[in-house]
Amino acid sequence: MTMSQPSSNGLHQRVYSTLGDYLRRNPETLHPEDSLRDDLGLDSLQTIELVYQVESTFDIQIPDEDFGRLQTIGDVAAYLDERTGSNHTHFPPTDASTNAKKPNTHSTTKSKAQTRSKNGPQ
Amino acid sequence: MAARVVITGMGIVSPIGIGITQFWESALRGQSGISSIKSFGDLPMEGYRSRIAGLIPSFQPPDPEEDKFSSRVDRYAQMALMATKEAIHDSGLCLEYERAERLGVMAGVGMGGMMMGERELTNLYDSQKPHRVHPNFIPTITLNSASGIVALAVGAKGPNLTVSTACSSSIHAIGQAMQCIRQGQADMMVAVGADATITPLVFAGFCSLRALSTKYQDQPSQASRPFDRGRDGFVMGEGAGALILESLQHATRRKARIYAEVAGYAATSEAYHMVIPKQDGLDIARTMSLALQDAKIEAKQIDYINAHATSTVVGDEVEVKGLRTVFGKRMEKILVNATKSLIGHTLGASGAIATIASTLSLNHSIIHPTINYTDPDPNCALPGISVKSQKKSLKTALVNAFGFGSNNAVLVLKKYS
Structure with missing residues (x-):
C-alpha cells in the first residue's frame, strides 16, 4: 500500500508534517516507500510512539488489527486518507468516545465498531 | 579475600x-x-x-x-x-x-x-x-x-x-x-x-x-x-x-586516579515506623557500628561525618543521639557537615551527592560549611559543625542516610593509600 505525496493535499501535508515532527526530519525528505523499520530505523516501541502521535494528531484510534499494516510512510498516509477521507467503510472509526461525542458525518454505513460502542459498557 | x-x-x-x-x-x-x-x-x-x-x-x-x-x-x-x-x-x-x-x-x-x-x-x-x-x-x-x-x-x-x-x-x-x-x-x-x-x-x-x-x-x-x-x-x-x-x-x-576507597557499608531496619525514626537513635548507632566493623575501622579513627541531617526537628536530634552513642566524647572533635543545608533533600540522589562531597573532602582536606547553622540547637549541636568551610587533613569519612520505611544505610570511606 503505497502512494505518492501530493503537495497540494492538506491531509497529506499534515500526515507528513506529523511524521516529520516525530522523526525530527524535514517532511520533504520522507518518501512513501520508506519502511518505518528498515529505512527509518524505528524499533517496535518507536513505531508505536509514531502511531500514537498520528492518533493524537488526527484524533482517531488505530486498532491492533490495522496497526500491523502500517509498514511504510505511504501505508500511514493511505490509511489516514481512508480513515479521515471519503472512503470510510474499510476502516471504520473505533474511537468509542469520539464516536459518542462526534457523529461521523463522512460515514454512510454504520460500522460494527460503532454498533459495539453503543452496546458496550458506558 | x-x-x-x-x-x-x-x-x-x-x-x-x-x-x-x-x-x-x-x-x-x-x-x-x-x-x-x-x-x-x-x-x-x-x-x-x-x-x-x-x-x-x-x-x-x-x-x-x-x-x-x-x-x-x-x-x-x-x-x-x-x-x-x-x-x-x-x-x-x-x-x-x-x-x-x-x-x-x-x-x-x-x-x-x-x-x-x-x-x-x-x-x-x-x-x-x-x-x-x-x-x-x-x-x-x-x-x-x-x-x-x-x-x-x-x-x-x-x-x-x-x-x-x-x-x-x-x-x-x-x-x-x-x-x-x-x-x-x-x-x-x-x-x-x-x-x-x-x-x-x-x-x-x-x-x-x-x-x-x-x-x-x-x-x-x-x-x-x-x-x-x-x-x-x-x-x-x-x-x-x-x-x-x-x-x-x-x-x-589501568593506572586510574583513585579518589577514595569505599571501605565499609551497612544496611539495617528499625522495624519501627514508616516515616518516623526511633527516638533513641540506637538502630542508627548500630548501623554505623556495623559499617565501621565492615570497614575494619575503629570509631576513634573517623575524622569526618557527612550527616543525613535533613533539617527536620526529630530527625536531626535522633541522628546526633546515634552519633554520640557510637563516637562518645570523640564527637567533640569529629568534623560534621550537612550537604542538605546547601541543596535541600534530593531524596534518592542525596546519598550519592553526600558521598561525592565526602570524597572531595578527603581529597582536598576541607569540608564545606553547614549553612544556616546560626543558632545551634542544644539538642543536636556539635562542636564539629560550622557555617564556614573547615580545613583539616582527613583520612576517613562516614556518610549517613536514613529513609522512610524504617531503613538506615551507612558508608565508610577511606583516603586511598
Whole structure:
C-alpha cells in the first residue's frame, strides 16, 4: 500500500508534517516507500510512539488489527486518507468516545465498531 | 579475600552546580541552591504549605539528535545519565576497551518517573481517552528506568539493578555496587542516585505529610538549616550523583586516579515506623557500628561525618543521639557537615551527592560549611559543625542516610593509600 505525496493535499501535508515532527526530519525528505523499520530505523516501541502521535494528531484510534499494516510512510498516509477521507467503510472509526461525542458525518454505513460502542459498557 | 573497592570517577547534577567543579566551588562558598517554586502550571501556589525547593532551572537534557537516550526517559533519569557521563569521563575509563560484562549499574531512586506519571494521569482524566496514554509511559515510570537507560548508554552488561529505599536509596546503591565488586560479579560499577520529583502531586504529598519547611518562604536560602534551633522541616531538591566504583586491582592495572576507597557499608531496619525514626537513635548507632566493623575501622579513627541531617526537628536530634552513642566524647572533635543545608533533600540522589562531597573532602582536606547553622540547637549541636568551610587533613569519612520505611544505610570511606 503505497502512494505518492501530493503537495497540494492538506491531509497529506499534515500526515507528513506529523511524521516529520516525530522523526525530527524535514517532511520533504520522507518518501512513501520508506519502511518505518528498515529505512527509518524505528524499533517496535518507536513505531508505536509514531502511531500514537498520528492518533493524537488526527484524533482517531488505530486498532491492533490495522496497526500491523502500517509498514511504510505511504501505508500511514493511505490509511489516514481512508480513515479521515471519503472512503470510510474499510476502516471504520473505533474511537468509542469520539464516536459518542462526534457523529461521523463522512460515514454512510454504520460500522460494527460503532454498533459495539453503543452496546458496550458506558 | 574480597576485592577492595575504590572510587575513580564522579559526576553530579545539583541545585548548586552541574558538574563536579561547579558543585564543589559552590559548596565551599556555602552557596544555597534553594529558591521559590514559581508555579505548578495553573494550580494556585497559595494552596501549598511550602513553596520553595532546590531546583535546577539550568538543567536541560541534551539535544535528542546528539543523545538518543535522554529523550526517552523522565527528568530524573536524564539527570542520572548526565551525571554518569561526567563520572565515566572523569574516571578515564575507555569503555570500548573494557569488557562490557564486567561493568554494571546500580541506581538508587526514591520516586522515579513521577513527572511523566502525573502528566499522563492528568491527561487521562482530562481527555477521558485511555488510548491517549503515551506508549512510553510504562517504560518511563518504572523505577529502574534510570539504571536501564544508563546501562544502555554506557553499554554495561553486568548487574543492572535499582535500589529504592526512599531517602537512603543511593547510599544503598553505592553499598550494593561495592558488594557486587567484592563478590566478583563485576570489576566496574556505575553507582548513581537520582530523583527529580518537584511535581504538583509529589510536592503536595510532602506538604500534606507536614515534612517540609514552611517558615522561610520569603527567605528560601535560609530554609534548610540542619541542627539549627530554627529548623522546621526539610526542603525538597532534585538532582543526581554518579560514582564509578572499581576493584582496586582493576583501577591500579589501568593506572586510574583513585579518589577514595569505599571501605565499609551497612544496611539495617528499625522495624519501627514508616516515616518516623526511633527516638533513641540506637538502630542508627548500630548501623554505623556495623559499617565501621565492615570497614575494619575503629570509631576513634573517623575524622569526618557527612550527616543525613535533613533539617527536620526529630530527625536531626535522633541522628546526633546515634552519633554520640557510637563516637562518645570523640564527637567533640569529629568534623560534621550537612550537604542538605546547601541543596535541600534530593531524596534518592542525596546519598550519592553526600558521598561525592565526602570524597572531595578527603581529597582536598576541607569540608564545606553547614549553612544556616546560626543558632545551634542544644539538642543536636556539635562542636564539629560550622557555617564556614573547615580545613583539616582527613583520612576517613562516614556518610549517613536514613529513609522512610524504617531503613538506615551507612558508608565508610577511606583516603586511598
